[in-house]
Amino acid sequence: MRTCSVAGLAADPRLANLQAQVMNAETGEVLFDRGGLTASRTASVMKVVTAAAALAVFSPDDRFPTTVVKGSEPGSVVLVGGGDVTLSRTATGNETVYPGAAHLDDLARQVRAAWDADPSNPPLTKLILDSSYFGGETWHASWAPTERELGYMPEITALMVDGDRDDPYANTSRRGADAVGRAGDAFASVLGGVSVIERGTAPDGATELGRVWSPTVAQLIDKSLVVSDNTVAEMLARQVAVAVGTGNTFAAIDPAVRQALETYGIARGGIRVIDGSGLSPDNAVPPAYLTRLFAKVEAREGNLGVIRDGLPIAGQRGSLSYADRFAGGNAVAHGAVFAKTGWIDTGYTLGGIVHAQDGTTLTFAIYALGDVSQITADAKVAIDTLTTGLYRCGDELSNE
The missing domain is CATH 3.40.710.10 (DD-peptidase/beta-lactamase superfamily)
Known part of the structure; x- marks a missing residue:
């Protein structure tokens, strides 16, 4: 007993x-x-x-990639989200709330080097954002909308930076209304030369220009x-x-x-x-x-x-x-x-x-x-x- x-x-x-x-x-x-x-x-x-x-x-030890590939139009590249919500717009060397996160400036350096290495490429002027890896609604109907304003949950997309936080260094930080757009603006800024940003999908078999990896599954x-x-x-x-x-x-x-x-x-x-x-x-x-x-x-x-x-x-x-x-x-x-x-x-x-x-x-x-x-x-x-x-x-x- x-x-x-x-x-x-x-x-x-x-x-x-x-x-x-x-x-x-x-x-x-x-x-x-x-x-x-x-x-x-x-x-x-x-x-x-x-x-x-x-x-x-x-x-x-598995990780998830974010890639950039050559677009189908001359002078265009496609930023392809692979579902890594930790990808950061902060400069390499900074640690955000996500230890081990990849940085957009690293990805941009890879893309710029690969683009400039081919003399047949025209100036790079267009960035296409591909977030199609995740589909459907980005916010579940059963979630309280206040969770976004209070800083606990963003819209769920396959392409975002810093969990779509206003402050990449704060666990609790207000989230935005356009996670994909924020990521695109941040990447265009470090890539340089971009005058047009559009939404779309990567062409089949496109040449890869750069790749970065998320933290591990364990992290x-x-x-x-x-x-x-x-x-x-x-x-x-x-x-x-x-x-x-x-x-x-x-x-x-x-x-x-x-x-x-x-x-x-x-x-x-x-x-x-x-x-x-x-x-x-x-x-x-x-x-x-x-x-x-x-x-x-x-x-x-x-x-x-x-x-x-x-x-x-x-x-x-x-x-x-x-x-x-x-x-x-x-x-x-x-x-x-x-x-x-x-x-x-x-x-x-x-x-x-x-x-x-x-x-x-x-x-x-x-x-x-x-x-x-x-x-x-x-x-x-x-x-x-x-x-x-x-x-x-x-x-x-x-x-x-």
């Missing part, structure tokens, strides 16, 4: 409509369950699912997890869809991610994937799926160690190191909780791994679902307190 109860903590009204599951990662035994089999909105904990799908399809996942970068998460989800072959739109993400997740042999239990970031309230993942996935993450199965290394850590790293997380009495769990945070207008979430004080490794997922205007940000405190209770109980955690 297990005797350590967190029932009182789980009944905290700040948790609103609670769903949760806790599992012993080593034995697979479920120790605590409150609606764990019901698929519900995850908020940004969805980024773990997106990362797992990406690691099932790509190597951690992208780290960024998406540690500070909950929505833009990178959407990039990864769309890249998975393209690679799997389901398409390049929002609608292509769900079948692609679910297919990729088959790699891990976990029953998906009604998973529905609307986006890669978790911003949509229409995403649905059961807590039970996450506890099993996190057990594989902790075991570093396949390439899932990349996720383990990218998770925020209570009191030490990323979104769990902020002043409003694991404070006061919950600080006892500093360094022992490795988890992804989540927040949307209709709930707070947390899911990950606990190294309990008795030495047991637990995996958990906690959803506090409801009207956030009613449950307020105090829901985060209640989630942290419940998680700290898991830390204290370890393998003695009771479901009663």
Whole structure:
């Protein structure tokens, strides 16, 4: 009989409509369950699912290209977006919010050198922007429009610079209304000589004039997890869809991610994937799926160690190191909780791994679902307190 109860903590009204599951990662035994089999909105904990799908399809060292090719008209080149949202308009040598990002001035130097090396080329005067690698709507209908103005999400296009931030050095920065246009203006500026910028597509078999590469998949996942970068998460989800072959739109993400997740042999239990970031309230993942996935993450199965290394850590790293997380009495769990945070207008979430004080490794997922205007940000405190209770109980955690 297990005797350590967190029932009182789980009944905290700040948790609103609670769903949760806790599992012993080593034995697979479920120790605590409150609606764990019901698929519900995850908020940004969805980024773990997106990362797992990406690691099932790509190597951690894979990168994504941005290229420039010769246009079909004399004096024209085509900037071809390959879905790298981290490509930067800042000068080479500067580090933006995206470590390892490629720079447009590097690409422009390659293009100018290749163009000038052929004496038959006329002056380079026209730039064509090709963002066709991603298709469909650029903003999901279920996303709150304020996310763009507040600086958390841009329009999703295959060609953009600095995640379309006004400030390339700020994680949270207002996004624009024309990501492709901003990228084109920035490239034309460093390329020089361009008098006309148009939208179009690259001709088949066009001569490549330059190429730069994104950060690695491992670096992208780290960024998406540690500070909950929505833009990178959407990039990864769309890249998975393209690679799997389901398409390049929002609608292509769900079948692609679910297919990729088959790699891990976990029953998906009604998973529905609307986006890669978790911003949509229409995403649905059961807590039970996450506890099993996190057990594989902790075991570093396949390439899932990349996720383990990218998770925020209570009191030490990323979104769990902020002043409003694991404070006061919950600080006892500093360094022992490795988890992804989540927040949307209709709930707070947390899911990950606990190294309990008795030495047991637990995996958990906690959803506090409801009207956030009613449950307020105090829901985060209640989630942290419940998680700290898991830390204290370890393998003695009771479901009663």
